[in-house]
Amino acid sequence: MKVTIGQYYPVESVIHKIDPRMKILLLIIFIAGVFFSNNFLGYIVSALFLGVSIKLSKVPFIFIFRGLRGFLFIILFTVVINMFFIDSGKVLFEFYFFKLTSDGVWFSVQMICRLGFLTAASSLLTFTTSPIQLTHAIERILKPFSRIGVPAHDIAMMMTIAIRFIPTLLEEVEKIRKAQMARGADFDVKGIKNKAKAFIPLLVPLFVSAFRRADDLAMAMEARCYRGDVNRTTMYKLKLEKLDYFVLLFGFLFLAFIFFTIDKR
Amino acid sequence: MRFIECEKVSFSYSNDEVLAEKNIDFKRNVFAVDHIDFSAIEGEFIAILGHNGSGKSTLAKLINGIFKPSEGRVIVDGLISADDKNIWEIRKNVGMVFQNPDNQIVATVVEEDVAFGAENIGIESREIIERVKKSLAAVDMSEYSKTAPHLLSGGQKQRIAIAGILAMKPKCIILDEATAMLDPIGRKKIIDIIMRLNREEKITIILITHFMEEALFADKVFVMENGKIVMSGMPKDIFSEAERLKSLGLDLPAAAAIGYNLRKCGINVDRNIVYDEEFVDYVVKSIKSEAKDKEYSRVEKREIFNDKIIEVKNVSYIYNESSAFEKKAIKNVTIDIFKGEIVALIGKTGSGKSTLVQTLNGLIKPTDGEIFVNGRNIWEKGFKIKEVRKKVGIVFQYPEYQLFEETVFKDAMFGPLNMGFSEEEATLRVIKAFKAVGIGSELFEKSPFELSGGQKRRVAIAGVIAMEPEVLILDEPTAGLDPKGRDEILANIKNARSGFDMTVVMVSHSMEEVCGISDRVIVMNNGEVILSGECGEVFQNGEILRDSGISPPAVNVIFKKIIDRGVIVPHNIYTVSDAVDFFKERL
Numbered sequence: 137m138k139v140t141i142g143q144y145y146p147v148e149s150v151i152h153k154i155d156p157r158m159k160i161l162l163l164i165i166f167i168a169g170v171f172f173s174n175n176f177l178g179y180i181v182s183a184l185f186l187g188v189s190i191k192l193s194k195v196p197f198i199f200i201f202r203g204l205r206g207f208l209f210i211i212l213f214t215v216v217i218n219m220f221f222i223d224s225g226k227v228l229f230e231f232y233f234f235k236l237t238s239d240g241v242w243f244s245v246q247m248i249c250r251l252g253f254l255t256a257a258s259s260l261l262t263f264t265t266s267p268i269q270l271t272h273a274i275e276r277i278l279k280p281f282s283r284i285g286v287p288a289h290d291i292a293m294m295m296t297i298a299i300r301f302i303p304t305l306l307e308e309v310e311k312i313r314k315a316q317m318a319r320g321a322d323f324d325v326k327g328i329k330n331k332a333k334a335f336i337p338l339l340v341p342l343f344v345s346a347f348r349r350a351d352d353l354a355m356a357m358e359a360r361c362y363r364g365d366v367n368r369t370t371m372y373k374l375k376l377e378k379l380d381y382f383v384l385l386f387g388f389l390f391l392a393f394i395f396f397t398i399d400k401r
Numbered sequence: 402m403r404f405i406e407c408e409k410v411s412f413s414y415s416n417d418e419v420l421a422e423k424n425i426d427f428k429r430n431v432f433a434v435d436h437i438d439f440s441a442i443e444g445e446f447i448a449i450l451g452h453n454g455s456g457k458s459t460l461a462k463l464i465n466g467i468f469k470p471s472e473g474r475v476i477v478d479g480l481i482s483a484d485d486k487n488i489w490e491i492r493k494n495v496g497m498v499f500q501n502p503d504n505q506i507v508a509t510v511v512e513e514d515v516a517f518g519a520e521n522i523g524i525e526s527r528e529i530i531e532r533v534k535k536s537l538a539a540v541d542m543s544e545y546s547k548t549a550p551h552l553l554s555g556g557q558k559q560r561i562a563i564a565g566i567l568a569m570k571p572k573c574i575i576l577d578e579a580t581a582m583l584d585p586i587g588r589k590k591i592i593d594i595i596m597r598l599n600r601e602e603k604i605t606i607i608l609i610t611h612f613m614e615e616a617l618f619a620d621k622v623f624v625m626e627n628g629k630i631v632m633s634g635m636p637k638d639i640f641s642e643a644e645r646l647k648s649l650g651l652d653l654p655a656a657a658a659i660g661y662n663l664r665k666c667g668i669n670v671d672r673n674i675v676y677d678e679e680f681v682d683y684v685v686k687s688i689k690s691e692a693k694d695k696e697y698s699r700v701e702k703r704e705i706f707n708d709k710i711i712e713v714k715n716v717s718y719i720y721n722e723s724s725a726f727e728k729k730a731i732k733n734v735t736i737d738i739f740k741g742e743i744v745a746l747i748g749k750t751g752s753g754k755s756t757l758v759q760t761l762n763g764l765i766k767p768t769d770g771e772i773f774v775n776g777r778n779i780w781e782k783g784f785k786i787k788e789v790r791k792k793v794g795i796v797f798q799y800p801e802y803q804l805f806e807e808t809v810f811k812d813a814m815f816g817p818l819n820m821g822f823s824e825e826e827a828t829l830r831v832i833k834a835f836k837a838v839g840i841g842s843e844l845f846e847k848s849p850f851e852l853s854g855g856q857k858r859r860v861a862i863a864g865v866i867a868m869e870p871e872v873l874i875l876d877e878p879t880a881g882l883d884p885k886g887r888d889e890i891l892a893n894i895k896n897a898r899s900g901f902d903m904t905v906v907m908v909s910h911s912m913e914e915v916c917g918i919s920d921r922v923i924v925m926n927n928g929e930v931i932l933s934g935e936c937g938e939v940f941q942n943g944e945i946l947r948d949s950g951i952s953p954p955a956v957n958v959i960f961k962k963i964i965d966r967g968v969i970v971p972h973n974i975y976t977v978s979d980a981v982d983f984f985k986e987r988l
Contacts, residue, residue, distance in 0.1 A: 266510075267509055268508065268509050268510055268513060296508060296509060297507065299509050300506065300551075304551055308802075311802075312803055314759065314797070315797040315800065315803040316803060317790070318764060318794065318865070319815055319816035319819060320790060320791070320815075320819025320820045320868070321815075321819060322787075336805065340805035344802075344805075344850065345802055348504075349501075349503070349504045352499065352501055352504035352505065353504050353507070355462075355467060356499055356504065356507075357517075358467060358492070359497045359499075360492070360496070360517055360518035360521060360565060360566070360569070361489050361493055361518055361521040361522050361569070362521045363489070363521070367521075367523040368520055368521055368523060369519075369524060369525060369526060370516075370520055370526065371519075371526060371529040371530060372530075373526050
């Protein structure tokens with residue numbers, strides 16, 4: 137599998153045990169720190185913070201790097217753009233209208249660090265938090281906003297159902313694909329128009345089936361007394377433990393450190 | 402006390418699509434449930450029979466308040482369902498398990514799904530945890546509490562669905578064809594569980610089913626037709642009316658079927674004999690002459706097939722090779738398929754049957770081993786795989802889900818056109834194929850999505866037959882159909898063989914079906930072929946079969962019981978017709 141971001145890595149570790157809400161908060165703190173930081177020391181400390189977290193999570197480093205690979209293009213693209221369009225600072229290299237400056241290089245290094253750390257930290261969150269925990273956390277975080285019309289519960293329920301049916305629908309795609317191939321369908325055709333045409337025998341049954349499943353599921357949910365967020369409880373309540381406060385303290389220490397070491401210009 | 406009370410209840414779908422889907426081909430506003438009086442006492446076990454579209458499911462949905470009656474009223478535990486404020490209480494009391502195991506699981510972890518209903522009715526967290534634990538134990542699924550549901554088998558998913566209902570502490574559970582999509586082992590487990598719940602927890606059970614033998618255990622049976630209840634009574638009262646049941650498109654359990662056919666031969670078997678034990682008693686008491694030989698030899702000798710059409714040599718297939726999810730689906734399989742025969746492939750879910758049939762026409766490439774079709778290695782360099790697919794056609798499980806064209810006719814044209822036949826040639830072939838499966842020309846221009854379940858399936862099968870492959874492979878062609886639908890498909894398969902000179906390979910879970918139609922049976926277990934031979938030869942290996950999760954046909958079970966009582970009868974009789982043949986001279 138190419139993209140590893142979004143996958144859960146099921147082991148037991150301190151990081152896995154942290155309350156998912158706290159993990160989301162920490163991710164935000166970390167990203168804020170990385171983006172405020174503007175010197176080498178800041179990035180070293182951020183890297184250490186991230187490195188120690190990954191180590192503690194027992195998720196192999198290679199998994200995190202593979203997660204980065206998917207974003208390599210975006211990162212490189214931003215770097216190249218910045219490298220050549222910033223023209224302040226000492227000129228290092230010039231070729232017609234291309235001009236590479238010291239500021240440009242430094243800015244690119246910053247960009248690599250920021251985007252790299254951001255993707256690595258986000259994938260660490262998904263590696264150590266099961267989808268269901270994540271949805272619970274999002275529901276709880278959004279809850280205060282439901283007064284102003286944010287459908288917190290509905291969003292969480294939709295996420296849960298989506299996650300639940302992804303494997304089922306993937307299986308279905310495979311089955312329909314094979315069934316149509318057995319009827320002589322050819323999916324390896326050239327040209328966008330032909331390709332679109334070739335995929336009709338796959339897409340129509342898939343959509344029909346997805347709608348049928350949605351109908352069935354809605355009925356099954358109603359039969360089990362589902363009526364949205366009315367009078368609803370949850371089996372596992374999220375509860376903040378000592379560990380969570382401890383971790384939060386670390387997060388603030390990190391942020392404070394970054395703030396005090398910012399180069400003021 | 403009457404727990405459920407339906408008084409002159411009617412319901413009509415006012416929507417054309419639904420009408421079509423339910424195969425109610427009358428005009429609009431016809432009643433799916435038509436002035437029904439129905440009642441159930443607390444703790445009863447009720448079975449509802451009837452062919453597809455007879456109104457069973459609609460009645461079930463009226464009882465748990467998903468639908469509100471158009472006329473009449475439904476009272477559950479003293480609460481009128483038409484009243485909005487009672488709806489949630491009624492749904493809490495009457496849980497429902499639906500047909501498709503996949504489409505009723507909401508959460509991504511088993512225990513969260515079981516908790517779903519209890520969460521909805523506002524049970525407190527600690528109590529939910531307690532209930533989830535108990536409910537999972539009640540369906541023997543405790544060890545799976547943290548599993549992702551998509552990794553479970555169909556039967557296990559249905560058990561989860563039952564657990565989810567139990568966590569709401571219901572007084573009644575309705576199973577709406579909940580066993581239709583399961584294999585025999587999964588089905589038996591579900592029936593065992595609900596019988597236990599009925600006996601021990603006094604939960605009222607309403608079982609809607611197409612399997613007659615499941616209805617035998619009920620306290621009361623209702624038969625529906627065109628939205629009306631046309632028969633009701635104890636299982637005995639129902640299954641003694643053989644002619645009536647046949648005319649309603651239903652079956653008989655094995656003992657009743659043998660009795661009925663013997664009566665037709667002029668032997669006076671009591672029509673009230675419907676249970677195995679009663680029939681065994683009757684035989685033991687009144688058999689005139691025991692069999693001389695323990696082997697039963699059929700009057701007509703089976704055909705012998707010699708020409709190999711497909712050869713499978715040492716084929717293995719590994720899913721997700723060299724990854725954490727590596728799974729050996731088939732191991733070193735060697736079989737031959739002969740021209741003209743009908744071969745049945747049996748084995749429990751996950752034994753490798755579906756994988757094996759997919760290797761036969763090159764849909765998946767074996768990790769190891771070779772496959773020859775008409776003597777040619779299909780993975781040889783320069784051999785076009787499409788040629789193989791032309792010769793070996795596969796009808797997948799639930800093939801109706803692959804229909805996609807605007808009209809029935811266009812859909813069936815898809816295969817032949819892909820295989821390179823001209824428009825005229827393809828048209829001729831499609832017409833011929835539709836004839837073989839009994840799809841009339843009035844349906845040609847309809848959308849496939851307007852047809853009934855059974856019709857859709859026959860259209861899908863015709864789509865493959867129209868390519869006129871030399872070998873027709875069908876993966877569980879009768880799964881989920883009612884008795885009439887099953888019989889039609891089996892007749893289609895026989896037509897395809899005789900009318901098109903096809904060789905047929907059929908994956909099946911129904912041993913009755915297998916013994917009735919096939920020339921040869923191949924048994925798989927854990928990815929290996931463990932037995933192969935005529936029905937009789939295969940089922941002699943009782944122990945091996947039991948270990949592979951296969952139970953013999955119901956007729957054979959009766960004969961074994963007779964033998965156990967010390968009467969000599971053959972041990973190798975598997976079908977009702979052979980049983981009748983044997984008994985008609987001896988009773």
